[in-house]
Amino acid sequence: MGLRAYVVRRCLQLVVTFWAFFTLLFVLFRMMPGDPTSMFIMDGMTPEQREQRIAELGLNEPLHVQYIEYVRQLLTGDFGQSFIYNDPVTSIIAVRFMNTIVLMATALIFAYIIGITFGALMGWWRDSRFERGGIVVTLVARSSPEFWVGIVLLSVFVFWLGWFPSSGMRTTGGELGGGFVARYGSLDFLRHLFLPALTGAIAYLATPTLLMRSTMLDVLNADFIEIKKAEGLPERTVLYKHAARNSILPIVTVAAIATGTAMGGSVVIETVFNWPGMGREMVSAVNNNDYPLAMAAFFLMGSVVIIMNFVADLAYVYLDPRVEYE
Amino acid sequence: MSTEQPSPTDSTTTSAGERLASLRQRFEVFEGDRLGQIGLAILALFIFIGIFARPYTIELFDFTFSTPGLAPYDPGERAVGDRLESPSAAHPLGTTDMGRDVLSQLIAGTRVTLIVGSLAAFMAVFIGTNVGLISAYFGGWVDDVLMRITDIVYGVPFLPFAIVLVAILGSSIVNIIAAIVLILWRSTARVIRAQVLSHKQRPYVESAQAIGAGHVRIMYRHILPNVLPLTFLYAAFAVAWAVIAEASLSFLGFGDPNMLSWGEMIYNVYTANAIREAWWWVFPPGICIMLFVMSVFFIGRTLEKEVNPELNHQ
Numbered sequence: 001m002g003l004r005a006y007v008v009r010r011c012l013q014l015v016v017t018f019w020a021f022f023t024l025l026f027v028l029f030r031m032m033p034g035d036p037t038s039m040f041i042m043d044g045m046t047p048e049q050r051e052q053r054i055a056e057l058g059l060n061e062p063l064h065v066q067y068i069e070y071v072r073q074l075l076t077g078d079f080g081q082s083f084i085y086n087d088p089v090t091s092i093i094a095v096r097f098m099n100t101i102v103l104m105a106t107a108l109i110f111a112y113i114i115g116i117t118f119g120a121l122m123g124w125w126r127d128s129r130f131e132r133g134g135i136v137v138t139l140v141a142r143s144s145p146e147f148w149v150g151i152v153l154l155s156v157f158v159f160w161l162g163w164f165p166s167s168g169m170r171t172t173g174g175e176l177g178g179g180f181v182a183r184y185g186s187l188d189f190l191r192h193l194f195l196p197a198l199t200g201a202i203a204y205l206a207t208p209t210l211l212m213r214s215t216m217l218d219v220l221n222a223d224f225i226e227i228k229k230a231e232g233l234p235e236r237t238v239l240y241k242h243a244a245r246n247s248i249l250p251i252v253t254v255a256a257i258a259t260g261t262a263m264g265g266s267v268v269i270e271t272v273f274n275w276p277g278m279g280r281e282m283v284s285a286v287n288n289n290d291y292p293l294a295m296a297a298f299f300l301m302g303s304v305v306i307i308m309n310f311v312a313d314l315a316y317v318y319l320d321p322r323v324e325y326e
Numbered sequence: 327m328s329t330e331q332p333s334p335t336d337s338t339t340t341s342a343g344e345r346l347a348s349l350r351q352r353f354e355v356f357e358g359d360r361l362g363q364i365g366l367a368i369l370a371l372f373i374f375i376g377i378f379a380r381p382y383t384i385e386l387f388d389f390t391f392s393t394p395g396l397a398p399y400d401p402g403e404r405a406v407g408d409r410l411e412s413p414s415a416a417h418p419l420g421t422t423d424m425g426r427d428v429l430s431q432l433i434a435g436t437r438v439t440l441i442v443g444s445l446a447a448f449m450a451v452f453i454g455t456n457v458g459l460i461s462a463y464f465g466g467w468v469d470d471v472l473m474r475i476t477d478i479v480y481g482v483p484f485l486p487f488a489i490v491l492v493a494i495l496g497s498s499i500v501n502i503i504a505a506i507v508l509i510l511w512r513s514t515a516r517v518i519r520a521q522v523l524s525h526k527q528r529p530y531v532e533s534a535q536a537i538g539a540g541h542v543r544i545m546y547r548h549i550l551p552n553v554l555p556l557t558f559l560y561a562a563f564a565v566a567w568a569v570i571a572e573a574s575l576s577f578l579g580f581g582d583p584n585m586l587s588w589g590e591m592i593y594n595v596y597t598a599n600a601i602r603e604a605w606w607w608v609f610p611p612g613i614c615i616m617l618f619v620m621s622v623f624f625i626g627r628t629l630e631k632e633v634n635p636e637l638n639h640q
Binding site: 028029135144147154155159260261264279283286294302 | 493578589601602605608609612617624
């Protein structure tokens, strides 16, 4: 199979995966406990109002009509009204989604910079004290659920040392609005961002570190490294210019997949730090039976995962010409 | 794999004695591996604590059983007037806001972790191994269908899915395990499939086919034993992810209200607004989760060396 055929096939697969995903979503949210009408209806309604509301929501239609309507709404980005906020879900989610992206992107960038550096050094100094210690530290980081890392950081840096604010995204009374830079660039915001982002960074550190280490070991066994050393190049040059650069390739794919996984982690980190993002919104929406909002949040998170998996597969074949397309 | 053992890759039959030998060999990988030994020791300790926790009856489906107890108090018992007390002789790890003994809750919570970890991992690996085996062995449309399903499952975000499913089906340990298993089988399926694909080409499969062995026999008697080490490795990882997932779900308030787990203990600290002061209540369950998962990862790392000897790098 040529590259082009592979890409076409992978695109088709993307469409099928998306279809399966939002069908799953439809089934899940129609399975919600009790009579499907009861949860969409506020208390204190007369039976007539109730009937009217059911008709409005299209819940008296046959299931396949509801399904088609649901697909149409998803494709037009219309997720309905939130029960709790009484606002269109799309506008609520858009803000939350941006907050989540800023948090998780920061966390992942930290995780990958630290992980790649550490992993490369661990591979370079194999069988050293540094490597053995590094592996233990990495495994400990990987063994800690996000909420636990968050709690430890909170206890040390907020409750004990008092260096950072404990929760939220900005100090109350602080100015809201303004452009992107004003929103996400202020010192107050960065102080709030630091601990949740560090939590994410620690939680996602293990994968790039261990992967970088093992690919480094593979690359270091390759002949060209011996040749470069024999050429009399300084160790540093061989490490950075030749060994590390050639080891980064698999990290790119893993990074894309990790971005998807991080969407799940955002649920926990945002809850610990009261970060007004999509994950926390989803938890509270599920708890408050605000199904349109929960569904939209779930849909967006799943979309990020699916798209990032797609990006990972494409990046893989574009970056490494040796790869065979199955 | 060491040289004195007959390589299982080429053997078409395995006697009970050989199997025992290979089992013993599997444990030998722990020799000289400090991390693996530490992992085994911690895990053994948790299993011991879990089994002898408290005369605590577990109801799973229809059967109930009870055991003698290690925990000094009933985890739900309230010591009146001892609310949010820091550690003392009577309560080595202090008490909760309801005056319950933290140590006893911790010991009781070990059980939930063990149950979730072992059951979820077993089921996930069981499904994953079968899917991978069948998919690779038959190839063609079977492979296509099974792998597309696997791809779709890879598109579902783990924790959000578990939250929604548990919200729909209700917070019980069975539902939590189900939610975890429905996602967790995917990685095993992919890895086993890749491994089986390479085994399918080997002479021993061809000779089995030539003798006239059936599909089921070739798959489960000939190929499966060769991919089993990889299955064990993924089982170890699955235990770790299952425990982390259960802890996270419980921390978010979706835990089984009838079975107190470590994650749920931390959720209780949060809802009681005691996280700032009650360090004795927050830290023990968190440390336990970390130690438990760590022990499994350490064991996994040791198994990995056997499965993937190149990682061993002298």
